Amino acid sequence: MRTTTPSFNRRALATQAMQAAAATRAKAKLDQVGPICIYGLCETLGVAVRFNNINMEGMYQRGIPPRIHLSARRPLPRRAYNCAHELGHHVFGHGSSIDELREDAKAQPWEDPKEFLADTFAGFVLMPIIGLRRAFSVRGWTPETVTPAQMFTIACEFGVGYATLLTHLSAGVNMLSRGRAAALHRVTPKSLRMHILGALTPEPLIVTDRHRAAPTLDAEVKTLLLLPRGTEVAGDGGLAFERDLEGGRLFRAVKPGIFQAAAGDWAVFVRIAPIQKNEPYGYIGLAQYRHLEEDPDE
Missing domain, CATH: 1.10.10.2910 (Arc Repressor Mutant, subunit A)
Structure with missing residues (x-):
């Protein structure tokens, strides 16, 4: 070519x-x-x-x-x-x-x-780049030696895709060698979810831990969220508990809105957007209203 x-x-x-x-x-x-x-x-x-x-x-x-x-x-x-x-x-x-x-x-x-x-x-x-360095160092990880699951956790912290993070680390900020990036690129989202959850699932997954710095986390209905061990959820049923895993506590987003999840001195507000019924796509409307049941713009 x-x-x-x-x-x-x-x-x-x-x-x-x-x-x-x-x-x-x-x-x-x-x-x-x-x-x-x-x-x-x-x-x-x-x-x-x-x-x-x-x-x-x-x-x-x-x-x-x-x-x-x-x-x-x-x-x-x-x-x-x-x-x-x-x-x-x-x-x-x-x-x-x-x-x-x-x-x-x-x-x-x-x-x-x-x-x-x-x-x-x-x-x-x-x-x-400063944020990326902090995200790895606070966990005691390095870009060259992390596992795919650990790299996925970093991607989730910054709200980007796994492959997008790999490309930025290697081509954007030179924190990851091209060879290691290529090896990590070979891991598919499907196999990542299988490894983390221990079961095949088509639903999107977000993984976070106690080192997550952001006070909010964006998701949408049907998304699976692996949160730190011992996490409890406040609010009116926006997050449904699924099961406890070795890597944390698994929840499913079931209702639009903003809900607080906390584990000890760690806490995050989970903002859940609706998805279209019987359609393979998500929320339609202005971004500022994405966590409401109905979009005032409609």
Whole structure:
């Protein structure tokens, strides 16, 4: 297969994207370490985000106000990454754009410098290098030696996909060798869930532990959540206890809303979005209303 050499300086654009990501976090009064809610960041910056039943990754619509449209058909972590990518178009003053479906965020090198810039911005705004270093060190792990399940836990902390984290660690921040990244890439989401849960399941899984720094965790109905041992849930039945496992306590998200889960001095607010009945996709509507039973925008 013939490859083409890009006509732009990737290293210079990557540096520009990293600096813009740090400046964007600072503008929204967010630190440069912890995981963020990308939808909350967009709201702070005055960018409206809407989930739609569309067969694409997402779209940036320049205007007053600027809007980001995301596909509700994509997995939850992918939606967050796509939102960060579209926000990159906004931050860099790009015109309206449509991003077609692709297999993996950053898996194929961009030949368009604007797309490369937006993609690299997404990686840095969601996964700043200081935050990644903290996430590994606080657990006593290193990127080169972690197991796939441990790497998946880090991905869940930053709200991104397993493969997206691997690509960013190896190609974005040089914390993971290409060889080790390739080996970890061979582990499929299906086999990861099988290893962690001890059983085959089609439902998406989120894993968190007591080292998770973010005060909130986004999920949607039917998502499985493996939370720390001894976790108890407050609220009106949003999370249903499934069973205790060696790695923690397994719950299933069954009802939209915001519910607190706590284990000793550790706690997190789980924000659950609805999914479409009898359809293979999630919440449709404005991102700011995604945890409500009904979207006021409808």
